[in-house]
Amino acid sequence: MSFLTLSNIKKSFxxxxxxxxxxxxxxxxxxxxxxGPSGCGKTTVLRMVAGFEEPSAGxxxxxxKDQTSLKPNQRNIGMVFQAYALFPNMNVFDNVAFGLxxxxxxxxxxxxxxxxxxxxxxxxxxxxxxxxxxxxxxQQRVALARALAPRPQVLLxxxxxxxxxxxxxxxxxxxxxxxxxxxxxxxxxxxxxxEEALSxxxxxxxxxxxxxxxxxxxxxxxNTPATRFVASFVGTLNLITGAVVDSNNVRIGENVLTLxxxxxxxxxxxxxxxxxxxxxxxxxxxxxxxxxxxxxVTSSHFLGSVIRTRxxxxxxxxxxxxxxxxxxxxxxxxxxxxxxFAADDLLVIKD
Ligand SMILES: Nc1ncnc2c1ncn2[C@@H]1O[C@H](COP(=O)(O)OP(=O)(O)O)[C@@H](O)[C@H]1O
Ligand SMILES: [Mg+2]
Numbered sequence: 001m002s003f004l005t006l007s008n009i010k011k012s013f014x015x016x017x018x019x020x021x022x023x024x025x026x027x028x029x030x031x032x033x034x035x036g037p038s039g040c041g042k043t044t045v046l047r048m049v050a051g052f053e054e055p056s057a058g059x060x061x062x063x064x065k066d067q068t069s070l071k072p073n074q075r076n077i078g079m080v081f082q083a084y085a086l087f088p089n090m091n092v093f094d095n096v097a098f099g100l101x102x103x104x105x106x107x108x109x110x111x112x113x114x115x116x117x118x119x120x121x122x123x124x125x126x127x128x129x130x131x132x133x134x135x136x137x138x139q140q141r142v143a144l145a146r147a148l149a150p151r152p153q154v155l156l157x158x159x160x161x162x163x164x165x166x167x168x169x170x171x172x173x174x175x176x177x178x179x180x181x182x183x184x185x186x187x188x189x190x191x192x193x194x195e196e197a198l199s200x201x202x203x204x205x206x207x208x209x210x211x212x213x214x215x216x217x218x219x220x221x222x223n224t225p226a227t228r229f230v231a232s233f234v235g236t237l238n239l240i241t242g243a244v245v246d247s248n249n250v251r252i253g254e255n256v257l258t259l260x261x262x263x264x265x266x267x268x269x270x271x272x273x274x275x276x277x278x279x280x281x282x283x284x285x286x287x288x289x290x291x292x293x294x295x296x297v298t299s300s301h302f303l304g305s306v307i308r309t310r311x312x313x314x315x316x317x318x319x320x321x322x323x324x325x326x327x328x329x330x331x332x333x334x335x336x337x338x339x340x341f342a343a344d345d346l347l348v349i350k351d
Contacts, residue, residue: 003027005024006048006059009022009058009060010055017210028184030187031200031202032188033205034207035191035194035234037192041209042158046079046158048060049188050072051075076153078148078152078156079157080143080147084139084163091129092127093128096145096149099150100150117145117148121175135168137164137168140160140164141172154188156188157176160176160189174200194235203216206229208229208230213226213230228275238275238276238277239274240273241273242274243270244268244272247264248263257291257343257346259346260344261348274348278308280320282340283309283331283339284340291340291341293341297332302324306324307324309321
């Protein structure tokens with residue numbers, strides 16, 4: 001049963017429509033990420049869930065109760081923003097206690113809950129510190145504790161890690177996920193970082209220009225992108241132009257390949273777009289590989305654990321990765337080479 005339901009949500013600012021018919025059902029305890037480039041409407045959808053913006057159309061229901069026209073303080077939602085929005089003149093304890101005080105919770109209960117929250121984020125020893133005395137990562141943990149202290153029904157996180165440096169980002173995202181699991185709180189996490197979204201979410205919503213292009217598990221989003229936008233935004237992808245030969249075969253450069261997907265609806269000679277992930281192809285065939293593409297090596301870059309090589313195949317540049325192995329023999333630039341992969345890994349992109 002859906003716990004949080006967004007139905008036919010639209011939002012315009014003046015004449016400009018920034019959210020188009022957004023639909024989503026989130027289960028209780030689920031961790032969902034909104035992933036998309038800057039300006040695609042992630043924050044606007046989140047602000048509508050929190051009640052800071054009113055939808056131009058559509059409804060927001062949480063636990064069976066319509067919230068669409070409720071004010072933010074009438075909703076039971078916790079929110080964490082990108083910039084550390086702690087109160088600079090309050091210490092950690094008072095920051096976390098803030099929402100409870102506003103709600104008129106008794107002092108003994110406030111003490112108990114703040115201490116629980118500080119324990120949860122591992123900062124009990126810093127209760128007396130002020131925000132300026134803490135690192136960015138610590139401040140964001142306090143912001144999380146402050147959002148969770150009133151025991152909200154839904155937690156909203158708007159790019160909470162993007163102001164932090166890379167190492168802290170990775171450890172804090174894992175910590176946020178662990179806390180979320182422990183509390184079982186329904187969560188929407190906004191990010192423009194695909195690795196972040198894929199690594200911690202139950203499901204990912206890939207947003208493009210105010211629409212949800214695809215909603216699915218990280219595995220589905222990465223392995224079977226629904227649109228060209230999803231395919232190119234999530235991961236590094238080769239987009240290859242081919243010409244239809246018949247309902248199963250496509251020509252790419254000098255190669256004719258048999259696809260797993262049928263090409264019904266296309267005519268001979270039609271141009272189609274195909275997608276192949278860099279990690280799916282290799283110069284040395286593995287047992288599952290039943291398809292080949294031949295071309296000319298144009299570059300090879302050592303990236304540490306992998307070597308990324310590019311091949312020109314009939315005007316298409318195809319990148320592929322191979323694990324670093326001291327025994328690996330790379331063909332020289334300008335030499336012919338043949339890529340091996342499974343026909344399953346070559347996807348027809350339909351939009
Ligand atoms: N209050 C507002 N008034 C006018 N335009 C806005 C307002 N808030 C957001 N927008 C516009 O809506 C679009 C989506 O913004 P936003 O939801 O902040 O995107 P994201 O969070 O994905 O970067 C952008 O084009 C932005 O300029
Ligand atoms: Mg935003």
